[in-house]
Amino acid sequence: MSLNVLIVGAGICGPALAMLLQKSNPKHNITIVERSPSLRSTGQQIDLKTQAPHILRKMGLLDEIKSNCVNETGLEMVDSKGKQIALFGASASGQRRPGLTSEHEIMRGDLVQVLYDASIKQDAELRHESGNGKGVTYVFGETITALDETTEGVDATFFGGQKKRYDLVVAADGQGSRTRRLAFGQEVSDAAFKSLGVHAAYYSIPRIEGEGSLARGHLAPGRRMILTRTSDRPVTGVLLFTMKESSRLQASYQKSLEDQKESFAEMFKDADWQTDRLLAGLKTSDDFYAHEIGQIKMKQLSAGRVVLLGDAGYCPGPFTGLGTNLCLVGAYVLAGELARRGSDVAGALKSYEEKMRPFINDCQRFSSTTLGFLFPSSQLGIWSMNRILWAVSKISDIFPRSQQDDHWKDLPEYPELNLAS
Numbered sequence: 001m002s003l004n005v006l007i008v009g010a011g012i013c014g015p016a017l018a019m020l021l022q023k024s025n026p027k028h029n030i031t032i033v034e035r036s037p038s039l040r041s042t043g044q045q046i047d048l049k050t051q052a053p054h055i056l057r058k059m060g061l062l063d064e065i066k067s068n069c070v071n072e073t074g075l076e077m078v079d080s081k082g083k084q085i086a087l088f089g090a091s092a093s094g095q096r097r098p099g100l101t102s103e104h105e106i107m108r109g110d111l112v113q114v115l116y117d118a119s120i121k122q123d124a125e126l127r128h129e130s131g132n133g134k135g136v137t138y139v140f141g142e143t144i145t146a147l148d149e150t151t152e153g154v155d156a157t158f159f160g161g162q163k164k165r166y167d168l169v170v171a172a173d174g175q176g177s178r179t180r181r182l183a184f185g186q187e188v189s190d191a192a193f194k195s196l197g198v199h200a201a202y203y204s205i206p207r208i209e210g211e212g213s214l215a216r217g218h219l220a221p222g223r224r225m226i227l228t229r230t231s232d233r234p235v236t237g238v239l240l241f242t243m244k245e246s247s248r249l250q251a252s253y254q255k256s257l258e259d260q261k262e263s264f265a266e267m268f269k270d271a272d273w274q275t276d277r278l279l280a281g282l283k284t285s286d287d288f289y290a291h292e293i294g295q296i297k298m299k300q301l302s303a304g305r306v307v308l309l310g311d312a313g314y315c316p317g318p319f320t321g322l323g324t325n326l327c328l329v330g331a332y333v334l335a336g337e338l339a340r341r342g343s344d345v346a347g348a349l350k351s352y353e354e355k356m357r358p359f360i361n362d363c364q365r366f367s368s369t370t371l372g373f374l375f376p377s378s379q380l381g382i383w384s385m386n387r388i389l390w391a392v393s394k395i396s397d398i399f400p401r402s403q404q405d406d407h408w409k410d411l412p413e414y415p416e417l418n419l420a421s
């Protein structure tokens with residue numbers, strides 16, 4: 001039984017799902033619409049840990065991913081003069097220890113590109129097996145404006161007014177998913193966003209001499225944190241985080257990128273350390289991305305034949321470092337359940353929901369109280385926090401937690417996906 005599937009969003013989980021579905025049944029007809037006119041391959045470093053390396057290995061992509069990984073050796077926390085306060089090493093894949101850096105760190109854009117290229121390559125190889133199917137088709141600069149459930153499928157209306165019927169529509173359009181809003185209604189969709197009270201901006205600036213392969217972190221008074229990540233790249237990634245209440249920042253997300261940049265520059269102008277350099281680079285950066293950090297918590301992952309995947313359905317927030325892992329688990333389980341149940345789409349969606357819940361709960365388990373401690377408001381609070389970070393770094397050196405390379409055992413097995421064992 002072949003399915004006519006529409007995937008909305010060509011980020012990370014959209015292309016991954018398309019690949020998995022096509023591999024399980026080359027006769028599926030899969031369309032991916034991406035709002036952006038081309039692949040959105042910006043963003044900073046992301047971690048691939050727990051189940052993600054295992055899924056990518058099964059898809060035959062882990063070697064390619066590894067060759068694109070950046071070489072970050074750990075994280076040093078510094079004071080306002082740049083003097084080291086604490087040093088955290090990198091964790092091996094599967095090892096859980098305090099710090100920022102894991103074995104597989106990749107630029108988001110490189111991961112998006114690897115997945116996209118691999119799906120195009122696979123499509124070229126499998127298209128001849130597709131019979132009347134059309135394989136995988138990407139449509140850039142396109143989105144949907146309405147969804148109507150019928151007894152035979154779900155009708156999607158495209159931006160240009162065209163209407164098409166699908167057996168399944170997958171919302172893979174990220175944290176602010178418009179597809180989620182169309183399928184579940186504005187109220188339910190908005191209520192799913194649980195703010196963690198942190199605003200974040202990410203962008204790149206030119207690297208300077210002396211910046212090594214360590215990430216660097218600096219706490220500034222007024223509940224602000226700055227991170228720089230250079231690894232072995234020619235540019236430095238800058239991450240600005242603040243827990244300070246700011247109606248200006250909040251309002252800026254509805255405005256232009258220039259307005260967002262100005263709001264962050266105003267917020268960080270007196271944050272010491274390398275602030276002058278980082279804010280000068282902010283003005284000219286061309287990959288700036290800012291948002292309010294939160295988690296997406298939905299009671300249900302599907303409404304009729306529309307299903308939520310990745311950040312659209314269960315974003316855990318960047319502080320967990322597990323968003324990409326969770327979205328790849330989601331693509332794997334959704335493709336696996338659809339492959340197992342053939343034409344029983346409703347049964348596959350029910351089982352996808354049941355199987356995903358433990359992974360979602362695990363990845364979303366997060367203490368906002370701990371987060372609050374990481375953003376002290378006073379100099380005294382920063383002094384205390386820096387002493388705590390120093391102690392934690394020493395303890396984790398003396399008692400590193402044992403290797404836990406068995407996260408893949410939690411994944412269901414799907415021989416129907418025709419992947420490597």
Ligand SMILES: Cc1cc2nc3c(=O)[nH]c(=O)nc-3n(C[C@H](O)[C@H](O)[C@H](O)COP(=O)(O)OP(=O)(O)OC[C@H]3O[C@@H](n4cnc5c(N)ncnc54)[C@H](O)[C@@H]3O)c2cc1C
Binds near residue numbers: 010033177178
């Ligand atoms: C530009 C960008 C930069 C990011 N930078 C970072 C980062 O630095 N660090 C980090 O940890 N995470 C970052 N993320 C988030 C990270 O990619 C996700 O948390 C995670 O990997 C889950 O991926 P996803 O495929 O569910 O969603 P995303 O990776 O967010 O992909 C969603 C895709 O859907 C597209 N889209 C959105 N709305 C529509 C629509 N209405 N119609 C059609 N297409 C639509 C988007 O353009 C995007 O390509 C970034 C996301 C984006 C979009």
